Amino acid sequence: MSTAPVAPHHDDEPTRGTPFTPIVVRSLADLPVPRATSPVGAPGSTGRRLRLVDDFGPVHTELSALPDPALWLRGVAVAVFEASTGARQVTQVMRFCSPEVYDSVVRRSGRAARRGRITRRPVRLRSVHACALPGHSSVVEACAVIDDHRRVRVLALRLEGLDGRWLVTACEMG
Template sequence: MSTATAQPLHLSPASGWQPPALDECAVDTLYDDVVAASRDRRRGYSQPTLRVVLGAGEVDPHFGPQATRTSLLPEPRAWLQRTAGAILECMTGVRPVTQIARSVSPLVYERVHARSVIAKRRGARPLHRSLVRRVHVCEPDDGVIEASVVVQHDGRVRAMALRIVGVDGRWMVTAMELG
């Protein structure tokens, strides 16, 4: 009878090499290639991962924001007077910006928030409350209002231009300029 002798086990360290990380453009290109290849095969395609791209062009018409007619919305002059005053107070740091988040678009919110941060850093508080003197309204389309608002802000009379759009049963400021 012969006896087998066990050979000693030789362990070697694993390689430390790893492939480089892909940048976002490369991942998008690979994803698009996979989608194109699956469509070329004329078979059903099952998406392996969820790709979420938030953009104005890709909003679902049934589940995205819905336009609202002017007749179904509150009176725009009074709404603009209150909202313009609130925006000015947010820009000076008197009022938290989150209070107007539902009434303004994301772009306008970012601009007002940036002005609020600057005002808070300066530490200057307005001597008098902002006062909305006049609101002039123009309706270029149903559910769209363009307004020029005359305000007294920090001791000066200034002009504010606002565009509001009826969205989901409420007004929303989509553009704002302060002169």
């Protein structure tokens, strides 16, 4: 009894009984571009988030689905300040910041290291104030007053609710 050799099956070959259409993507330009649909609350929309046609890009999250911004900011503001002054590893705040804010924190940290002004004493958070922007369902502007044992500093921050979490999208230090 002899058996005929069986050719190996490849994933790009169709299997019997099922139609198969290969999809070839040679570059990212071949992928579809996402388009935003109507925002939440517009006629014909349902749900709590701004929906996208495709699964690309961030999805805005309403304030009611996010933690209290003032409580969240109590820890993040101190971490961003310490990273900016070189007292904390900059990578520790990467997940809380947009790429632009993270780049500015890296630049400030480098300047502080060159000047030799890195303080190792823990800073003290004096107060945090947060205010939701009228007309925006996922944006909060906030400030944090921080005492670094040499002087009192203020951080002005813009928080946006994206993908079910807060993200610092703007930060100014004074």
